[in-house]
Amino acid sequence: MTTKRDMLSPRPRAGQIPRSVPKGKFIWHNHVAHRVGMGHGVNGFRYRNGLLPVDYRKFERCHCGVIDLPHYKIRGIGSGKCVPASQIFPGLDLDDVA
Ligand SMILES: [Zn+2]
Ligand SMILES: [Zn+2]
Secondary structure, rough: OHHHHHHHOOOOOOOOOOOOOOOOOEEEEOOOOHHHHHHOOOHHHOOOEEEEOOOOOOOEEOOOOOOOOOOEEOOOOOOOOOOOOOHHOOOOOOOOOO
């Protein structure tokens, strides 16, 4: 069933970055290398929503700075750091591409 709230807080679409944390959920992202502010789906990088409460056996707070919102990543996987765009797209100047 689709509630009005679901319609007001859609999942991130390709190229978008989350603008708010959905009520009752938390944001996490996969371990694919990404730069600050990178959009959903770019180069395999994805934002996901998890249901609260956060399962800390599975997730940990991420302070990488990709978005200004509190978010999480899979515990023990990935560097927890954003990388320069040049490291993701070698030889390309894609700073204007989300
Ligand atoms: Zn992060
Ligand atoms: Zn990051």
